[in-house]
Amino acid sequence: MSRRRAVLEVAGLLAGFALFAWLHSLIGRDHLTATANAATLQSIERTLHLDIVLPANRWLAGHVRLAHAAAWFYRAYYLAIAGTLIWVGLRDVAVYRRVRRAMVAMMVLVLPFYWAVPMSPPRFALPGTVDIVALHGIFGHASRDGGWTAMPSMHVGWSLWCAYAVWTALRPTHPRAALLAWIFPLLMVAVVIATANHYVLDIAGSVLLVGAAVGLTALLPRPGSPSPPTSGPGANRTNLASPPG
Template sequence: MDAAVDATNNSNSVQREHRTYWWKEALIMGAFYLLYSWSRNLFGSAHISLETGEKPLRAFHNAERIIHFERTIGLFHEESVQDWFLRFRGFIKFWNTYYGTAHFIVTFAVFWILFVKRKDVFPQWRNTLAITTALAIVGFSLFPLMPPRLLDSPCPAQGGFGGSCIESKYRDEGPDGLPKTEDDGSFGFVDTLPKYGGALWTFDSKAMKTISNQYAAMPSMHIGWSSWCAFAVWPLLRRRWAKIAVLLYPAATLFCIVVTANHYWIDGVGGQLTLA
């Protein structure tokens, strides 16, 4: 009898020990995201002075290194991909909206599903997301990277965070490294958000310029988080169409970050590595 009582008490103790509360998890993740945003913005564009006209040389030259590497392996096609789709204005607006919303909505939804449906593994997946995000901060600090959309945008002296004032041999070369037939002195990327719209925010707003590190591109957390969502929710799915949809989510996100010129495709590889 005493043994049975002890077993029951031990069972209740274990249950209490592993009990999770939604408000506690929400506070933890909210605090972590605020810490992530604060620490991410300690580097990169947050330290570029718009008043003095400081040039973002480090972020720009890192972008040149990425372009050189992708050209070397024959896979620098981001500008060609974007250029083909720019004719479809509504299509681009959709992906601008996707870029600014799905990243948060889908991640939160999967986080909640795990909390409700898989409390046994919820702590592991929560910690995996936190570690992945923390590793990204290391990447942002060690390798500030100017995204494609900013390569031809105004420099700080003109009130922006771009690299239009910085000379580069890559402005005169096509994706294959050969001289352009029609040289316009640009990389050819378009910053789709201010030109096409489609999102509830803009990088050009005063608030975003103050709180956002626009050189936090390597690794891509859009890819890191979307891959986390796919892996985390996969065991819960039974229908084939649902599994296919989950696998397509990171692929769609990769297309999004390229067609909107927010990332190079290799940033996505970096995002995968932080999750690995």
């Protein structure tokens, strides 16, 4: 990739993330509906015996050093996204273009769902939880300033995307090492639950989101793949001058 192309690529990604963040900030503001949806989700999780957020949150709140680490890990996923993009882009341009398509598809697919189904996170809607990221995080009480778009969890979604990108890049040459990439989203799942930022079903929604984005982009022609031959006059004409076979 040329330097000019790289500059345009970075500018396009920054503009795309800025647009996504702006649109994200405009939706999910219906607090009453978000709280009602959270109550419904809590009821479903109790029925399915998946209501593990409160005990996990109380356990983490009682271990201050782990709580600090969890809060920092929760915030640092931006660095993981940037690092993954840079590493994959330098390693394999074709893989980079493929996983970038999946990233864009994720952002396009999730916004309508956030608009249609606002969801209050456990730290707002589940009595007895401790907002660990607000208490121990680098930005202090910033986590209390918004966030009624908990379903699906984009923290888990982005960490799954990072793992998918690294796994795709490493799998052909280092299949065993490629599997280690999936440790990152597993850790993120534990963090978002224990910090009371997401429910278990939010995580299930993230898996569906990433699966849909990857599946959608798989239907498109791979970047750099040859175009199918175009039909036209003489396209199916046999070259009589050439010997058979």
